[in-house]
Amino acid sequence: QVQLVESGGGLVQAGGSLRLSCAASVRTFNKYPMAWFRQAPGQDREFVAGITSGGSNTYVATFVKGRFTISRDNDKNLYLEMHTLQPEDTAVYYCAARAGAGSRSSQYDYSYWGQGTQVTVSS
Numbered sequence: 001q002v003q004l005v006e007s008g009g010g011l012v013q014a015g016g017s018l019r020l021s022c023a024a025s026v027r028t029f030n031k032y033p034m035a036w037f038r039q040a041p042g043q044d045r046e047f048v049a050g051i052t053s054g055g056s057n058t059y060v061a062t063f064v065k066g067r068f069t070i071s072r073d074n075d076k077n078l079y080l081e082m083h084t085l086q087p088e089d090t091a092v093y094y095c096a097a098r099a100g101a102g103s104r105s106s107q108y109d110y111s112y113w114g115q116g117t118q119v120t121v122s123s
Contacts, residue, residue, distance in 0.1 A: 002026040002097050002112035009093060009117030016085050016121070022078040022095030022114055029076040030054065033098045036070060036080045037107055038091035038119075047105035048093070049080060059104055085121045092116040 003025040012018055020036070035050035049060040049070035058070050069081040078095050094116045102109030 002032065002099075004095050004097060004112055004114035006093065006095050006114040006117040009119045011120045011122065012085055014086055014121055014123050017081070017083045018085065018119060020080040020082070020093055020095075020117060020119070024076040024078070024097065026076070026097075029072075030074070032112075033104060034070075034072060034078045035096050035098070035104065035110060036078075036093055037096060037110075038089075038093045039116075040091040043091075045094070045107050047107070050104040051078070061105070082119075085119075087121045087123045090119060090121050092118050 004022050006022045008020040031053050033053050036048040037045050038048050039045040047061050049068055051058045051070045051072055055072050060068060067084045071079045095114045096110035097112040098109055099111035
């Protein structure tokens with residue numbers, strides 16, 4: 001079982017930055033590909049960024065446009081650095097772990113989820 005706890009969300013003005021963290025409670029953290037998703041009110045959950053189990057490869061959604069960076073460390077933490085935030089980035093952000101094969105950007109292929117952290121960007 002994998003438990004994930006996000007932190008670092010908050011209220012920021014447009015153009016600002018935030019760093020989200022996700023702490024994992026599983027011993028074999030480095031075996032799981034990880035990702036960040038987000039969900040805005042009334043919208044579907046969407047893929048933001050993903051990283052392979054070893055951390056050597058990362059993937060981001062096209063709307064990121066170089067503003068966000070995903071990373072992980074050996075202390076069972078996943079991060080999302082977000083810069084130049086815009087009001088349309090307002091959403092609950094979730095970290096997720098993928099237990100098996102599947103699409104790196106499909107929420108349905110991720111087995112474990114955190115409770116989410118709210119990011120609000122004011123204009």
